[in-house]
Amino acid sequence: MNKDLEKLYELDKQIQVLKHANAVLGWDREVLMPEKGISERGEQLAVLEGIIHEKTCSAEAGELLEKLGAPDGSYKADSALTEADKAFIRNFHRNYSRNIKIPEQMVREFARETAIAQQVWAKARLESDFAKFSPHLAKLVDLSREKAELLGYKEHPYDPLLDEFEPWTSTAEIDAVFSDLQRSLVPFVAEISSKDQVDDSFLMRKYDVNRQEEFSRFILTKMGFSTDRGRLDVSTHPFTTTLGPDDIRITTRYNENFFKTSIFGTIHECGHALYELGMGPAFAGSNLADCPSLGIHESQSRTWENMIGRSREFWNHFFPILQSHFPQALSDVDSEKFYRGVNKVEPSFIRVEADEVTYSLHIILRFNIEKELIKGNIRVGDLPEIWNTGMKDLLGITPRNDAEGVLQDIHWSFAGFGYFPTYALGNLYGAQFFDKMCKDLPDLNEEIASGDLMPAKMWLGENIHRTGSLYSAEDLCQKVSGEKLDSSFFMNYIKRKYTEIYNI
Ligand code: MG
Numbered sequence: 001m002n003k004d005l006e007k008l009y010e011l012d013k014q015i016q017v018l019k020h021a022n023a024v025l026g027w028d029r030e031v032l033m034p035e036k037g038i039s040e041r042g043e044q045l046a047v048l049e050g051i052i053h054e055k056t057c058s059a060e061a062g063e064l065l066e067k068l069g070a071p072d073g074s075y076k077a078d079s080a081l082t083e084a085d086k087a088f089i090r091n092f093h094r095n096y097s098r099n100i101k102i103p104e105q106m107v108r109e110f111a112r113e114t115a116i117a118q119q120v121w122a123k124a125r126l127e128s129d130f131a132k133f134s135p136h137l138a139k140l141v142d143l144s145r146e147k148a149e150l151l152g153y154k155e156h157p158y159d160p161l162l163d164e165f166e167p168w169t170s171t172a173e174i175d176a177v178f179s180d181l182q183r184s185l186v187p188f189v190a191e192i193s194s195k196d197q198v199d200d201s202f203l204m205r206k207y208d209v210n211r212q213e214e215f216s217r218f219i220l221t222k223m224g225f226s227t228d229r230g231r232l233d234v235s236t237h238p239f240t241t242t243l244g245p246d247d248i249r250i251t252t253r254y255n256e257n258f259f260k261t262s263i264f265g266t267i268h269e270c271g272h273a274l275y276e277l278g279m280g281p282a283f284a285g286s287n288l289a290d291c292p293s294l295g296i297h298e299s300q301s302r303t304w305e306n307m308i309g310r311s312r313e314f315w316n317h318f319f320p321i322l323q324s325h326f327p328q329a330l331s332d333v334d335s336e337k338f339y340r341g342v343n344k345v346e347p348s349f350i351r352v353e354a355d356e357v358t359y360s361l362h363i364i365l366r367f368n369i370e371k372e373l374i375k376g377n378i379r380v381g382d383l384p385e386i387w388n389t390g391m392k393d394l395l396g397i398t399p400r401n402d403a404e405g406v407l408q409d410i411h412w413s414f415a416g417f418g419y420f421p422t423y424a425l426g427n428l429y430g431a432q433f434f435d436k437m438c439k440d441l442p443d444l445n446e447e448i449a450s451g452d453l454m455p456a457k458m459w460l461g462e463n464i465h466r467t468g469s470l471y472s473a474e475d476l477c478q479k480v481s482g483e484k485l486d487s488s489f490f491m492n493y494i495k496r497k498y499t500e501i502y503n504i
Pocket residue numbers: 268272298301
């Protein structure tokens with residue numbers, strides 16, 4: 001192998017190991033750490049992040065990338081580079097050129113301001129007091145606008161922020177896709193609301209937490225989650241994190257009176273985990289063992305949670321088993337009633353609890369606000385009113401307070417502007433891939449109905465997981481589905497499913 005390339009792989013390996021060490025600290029903070037451990041933990045994470053930042057944009061990295069022809073994409077190496085090598089160099093160069101534009105002083109300022117803002121946000125949400133959070137948010141918006149200028153952009157200052165989570169995707173592209181989606185989704189939600197509503201009251205009965213855990217673990221094995229390469233634990237907000245190529249952690253939460261949270265949370269996170277577990281072994285320990293974008297990652301969790309996990313076929317098989325775990329709570333429920341119950345559609349205030357039909361509207365609202373906020377067209381002080389008007393326009397409901405409105409999500413307190421769109425993109429990519437999977441696997445429905453989830457897992461592994469970050473999200477979408485991202489796949493899926501459930 002070319003000596004420079006070998007050195008770059010070695011440098012990247014160190015960066016990946018540091019990132020995994022960082023993930024150990026982060027996982028522990030959410031799952032095990034006692035409350036007072038937070039200040040030392042914050043310092044540990046900040047020091048490690050500083051080292052990762054330094055390594056990513058070090059002079060050595062710059063020289064190697066230059067020699068390998070990364071800046072102009074010519075890849076002028078002595079030997080012929082493989083497709084994977086080129087993708088590896090491109091990924092490294094992308095991180096290098098983003099990081100080198102941000103001075104260390106700004107990295108530290110972000111770390112300091114977001115640490116304070118997160119604490120203030122938690123309190124402000126508890127007290128439903130936006131005014132308390134407002135000055136901190138204003139500071140983070142200013143910092144992010146500065147960051148966007150440093151990173152540079154052609155069209156919209158939101159572009160470089162979005163690019164952090166959804167590489168090589170522009171605000172204008174998302175705008176076009178979301179506008180299509182909104183145009184079809186809003187009238188469809190209204191149509192559903194005008195029909196007889198689904199009864200899901202049985203989901204709020206008492207479900208023993210230990211039995212919930214038992215059932216969650218059972219579903220994990222059916223999905224092919226490897227317990228020798230992964231763990232399931234409990235945290236306040238469910239998440240998936242990678243501690244190493246053979247150590248993927250997921251979490252869920254159990255609520256005795258709200259059964260949906262644990263099971264669908266577990267399936268969702270396992271969808272993320274199967275992605276991480278399925279990266280090609282040849283990519284292990286390099287930047288190639290990553291997703292092309294968060295939207296693509298989310299497509300995997302949503303495919304499992306909604307398209308498979310909320311399907312009639314799935315519960316045909318699994319409901320009798322579930323019923324044997326909860327004979328009392330489900331005594332008067334059958335699989336059809338259960339299927340309809342877990343697919344109830346209802347405009348609601350809280351994004352994380354939204355059903356799969358209304359969910360994307362929560363994201364469109366955030367996206368519309370974020371891009372104007374970053375452009376400087378919205379004042380932070382006006383956000384509660386803008387939020388409430390947007391909810392009324394898109395979902396037809398008005399939050400009673402800021403806690404169930406603009407303050408509900410943590411993302412702005414860590415300056416995660418550009419993150420939200422990836423959630424709705426996950427729905428769209430997921431539906432587009434699922435459409436292809438159904439065409440490639442004509443027996444998929446029968447297989448799921450017999451409790452065999454392996455064909456779906458294998459298909460996703462072969463077509464998506466295995467390729468890591470070899471391709472951009474756009475190229476992967478094209479390769480897998482033969483078309484560019486198109487919201488009509490999602491709308492067709494939604495319409496087919498809910499027209500039947502709601503008798504439209
Ligand atoms: Mg997710």
